[in-house]
Amino acid sequence: MVTSEYSAHHLQVLEGLEAVRKRPGMYIGSTDSRGLMHCLWEIIDNSVDEALAGHGSTIEIVLHADGSVEVRDRARGIPVDIEPRTGLSGVEVVFTKLHAGGKFGSGSYSASGGLHGVGASVVNALSERLDVEVDRGGKTWAMSFHRGEPGEFAGPTPDSAFTPFEKSSTLRAVGKVAKGVTGTRIRYWADRQIFTRDAAFSLEDLQQRARQTAFLVPGLSITITDERDPEAPLTTEYRFDGGISEFAEFLAPDAAVTDTWRLQGTGTFTETVPVLQASGTMVPTELERSCEVDVAVRWGTGYETTMRSFVNIIATPKGGTHQQGFEAGLMKVIRAQVEQNARRLKVGNDKLDKDDILAGLTVVLTVRVPEPQFEGQTKEVLGTPAVRQIVSTVVSRELAARFASTKRDDKAQTSLLLDKVVAEMKARISARAHKETQRRKNALESSSLPAKLVDCRSNDVADSELFIVEGDSALGTAKLARNSEYQALLPIRGKILNVQKASISDMLSNAECASIIQVIGAGSGRSFDISTARYGKVILMSDADVDGAHIRTLLLTLFFRYMRPLIEEGRVFAAVPPLHRVIVKHPGSKPNETLYTYSEAELHGLLSRLTKAGRTWQEPIQRYKGLGEMDAEQLATTTMDRAGRTLRRVRVQDAEAAASVFELLMGNDVAPRREFLIESSDRLARERIDA
Structure with a gap:
């Protein structure tokens, strides 16, 4: 004890x-x-x-x-x-x-x-x-x-x-x-x-x-x-001397529409708190408090919202009254500006939603409050009620001043911002109208899915699996290897579009990307609704070589950017096909044993154990260059049959880290990628390159 x-x-x-x-x-x-x-x-x-x-x-x-x-x-x-x-x-x-x-x-x-x-x-x-x-x-x-x-x-x-x-x-x-x-x-x-x-x-x-x-x-x-x-x-x-403006630039995942704007101000409020007296007793006392507000905001071309809020430099990932005040002040000003410019923006009677304004926004919100009220010792939510109105007032005043500014840069940027916000609103409304039309159409006639989709019979979403396979040769084998009750197949032609570099319109007009989005059936981007997805699992099945890894990366980029909830809920997997087939000889009439290995190290370890045990194997050992080299029984046993397959679940433990890696490997900026390749070259063994 x-x-x-x-x-x-x-x-x-x-x-x-x-x-x-x-x-x-x-x-x-x-x-x-x-x-x-x-x-x-x-x-x-x-x-x-x-x-x-x-x-x-x-x-x-x-x-x-x-x-x-x-x-x-x-x-x-x-x-x-x-x-x-x-x-x-x-x-x-x-x-x-x-x-x-x-x-x-x-x-x-x-x-x-x-x-x-x-x-x-x-x-x-x-x-x-x-x-x-x-x-x-x-x-x-x-x-x-x-x-x-x-x-x-x-x-x-x-x-x-x-x-x-x-x-x-x-x-x-x-x-x-x-x-x-x-x-x-x-x-x-x-x-x-x-x-x-x-x-x-x-x-x-x-x-x-x-x-x-x-x-x-x-x-x-x-x-x-x-x-x-x-x-x-x-x-x-x-060490950073630029403060939260530099922080917002660091966090921003997209190209800029506006500069980083600083919205700063102070407000006061009164609250009654117990104060420790010299005698050791606590006496309720009314105190005047000061709340300092400092916000850095920046809109970009994307639709993701990146918001970081802090109270006295303590992160509040679940928000609180300061975040509520920021959103209220932001919506008040932007809605008023859109109404004032309704004719130029061709708004009509449509109303802005909060998501329209937050799309593409990167914000770092900080407040300094003496003795803030947090919910729990982990301090994830700010509870001080008066902070909401103070933050809302500061954000409204400073943002309105930015829109009223006569400086050429400010006028150009606020005009671009209003255009972006209204474009987001119109995209949301048209997407909703399209979805309603599609629902009515589906009620009257069967949806026209791509002809190359080999669908499954089951309507149970939780039990169904969509295999995205590389090439027609693999598709032929996979058709024979699958369980047609709950396993669907969608072949793709080699390497799809790199959506990290392409615009949304380019992505939607690309046949392979459009087919994948259409087959999954839950939309894309902001309109993605995971509850309407047609399959419980999406499994990427590519060859175990460099090209296969590249195709898998391109597919994951598509899912990460436009269907991220599937990854966040753990519904995207990578199949793990074997690299080698070893047929171990048995003496006499006993049938030979077939073993599969998934890496060079595993193969050498297996052969070493067999040698020590005095066992022999058939030469040459088969090395699978692609899924098409397997027959249906081998593919089913190793990669598709639930009883014996291995799947790697794709998870996003840290969305920021994943986004930065995708941007490094797949983005427009070549210099950081070249630097990464040069620095990492010594980690690559020459024998691992398929040449």
């Missing part, structure tokens, strides 16, 4: 932290990698709050090889003097007391991300060991904790002998620093009794969060060093 280690001196403190250990999900969401990363965010955000308050401009994060993580800053340092009510040092209060910190009053931080006062103490409670060093007052002060309890370790590792403090805690002075030098260093080892075995720090998530924070705090330098591979340590530094 962990509690048996606790001394009476700290029993009261640890009773609170023990609740964290018993119910960690309440504080960090989960005990897998996401929870592990949330603990790290808590420590990093404390340093970022110092930078926001104007103290310190560098933060260093080190992932050590022993599984620990260290966060260093050059800010004011955690207070080391005695806190009068508890009689403990400021360091111990911060790391052992729940709901304790400098962010409850209004003196230390005007607007911060950590507001509940549980971040550092929760991380401490869920760490096997935590070491903190503070530079302050010309000295370096240190303290160590074991699962939340202060004491001393005999060595540098978490499994070193630990001696808890018995009568009083001691903040050790371990060195001297120059006068005026301040800062904090925190290193901790996550407790494997709490976190799952496979929980690990994600360098990619850490880099993404650091980049995001550097955008949000101009001038802040964040350095990440990954030492987990001692032979190849990796260091990355992020």
Whole structure:
């Protein structure tokens, strides 16, 4: 039992932290990698709050090889003097007391991300060991904790002998620093009794969060060093002086229609909150609050909406009152402008929808509010009601001023924006009319699907499968190999159009792309409706060679750009046909055994095992160059029959990462692709090239 280690001196403190250990999900969401990363965010955000308050401009994060993580800053340092009510040092209060910190009053931080006062103490409670060093007052002060309890370790590792403090805690002075030098260093080892075995720090998530924070705090330098591979340590530094304007440009997935516009303003509101008095009691007090709003907006040629919202640099992925206010202010101004220019834009009686305005919009929305109300410790939704009206007012005022501007660039860009918004509205209305017409047509007569589609008999969408196969030779074999009850086949001629480069009209006029969209039957782009898809699974079945991989990439580009919900719901798969067929000889009259392998490494491993077992095989070993080389029985057994096939599900774990890879590999910009090919050339083995 962990509690048996606790001394009476700290029993009261640890009773609170023990609740964290018993119910960690309440504080960090989960005990897998996401929870592990949330603990790290808590420590990093404390340093970022110092930078926001104007103290310190560098933060260093080190992932050590022993599984620990260290966060260093050059800010004011955690207070080391005695806190009068508890009689403990400021360091111990911060790391052992729940709901304790400098962010409850209004003196230390005007607007911060950590507001509940549980971040550092929760991380401490869920760490096997935590070491903190503070530079302050010309000295370096240190303290160590074991699962939340202060004491001393005999060595540098978490499994070193630990001696808890018995009568009083001691903040050790371990060195001297120059006068005026301040800062904090925190290193901790996550407790494997709490976190799952496979929980690990994600360098990619850490880099993404650091980049995001550097955008949000101009001038802040964040350095990440990954030492987990001692032979190849990796260091990355992020610093952006352009702020959220630069962030919006970075996030934007399409060509620009407008420049990046900054909409900034401030509003005030009053709220009644409990305020801690000197006597230790909480008294409801009416306070006047200030809310700073800073928004970067940019419209592009696409139809995707990219929105990032933040409160005191804490991301709110599920939105909240600030996002509601932004959308309300945006719609009010754009609708008014469209009505004023109705004759030029030929609008008629049609009304703008929110999606028409948001199409192609990239927005970074930030607000700074003292003591914002969040929903839960994970802070994904802002709940402060007054923020909605303040954001709406600022956005309406600043955007209206942009439309009223007499500058030539502003007039040209606002005119283009109105044209785009109205075009989106007309496209939505015509798509809806087309869908209604198609529904009426389908009710009267059977839909005219492409002649080359070999459909299945079943009407059960969940059970049906559409195989998109490469070429007519593979189609012939697949016809004989399929189960015609629930497996449909659609052949395509080689490489389809690269839709990353082509316009929507080019894509729709391309016969192969149009056939795929028509067969799936759920539309494309903004009008895509996954509930009307005709098949439960879409399986891409291409040859196991370079051309096959290219065709699969082109198909995935089409699905990713115009039918993304299919990928997001895990309904797109890649078939995995074998590369080799090995016929193992059996002595006597026993029939030979047929084995399939899916890579060169797997083939060599199989042959090695057979050799050790004294078994022989028929030469030559068949190497499949394409699906057409298999007979129907082989294709069914290895690739199409549910009992024995292998499918790779295509998932979009990170849409931004996927979009950037697609743009790199398939987009118009040649220079980054050339650079990628040159840098990656040493990773390609010559023998893997089919030549």
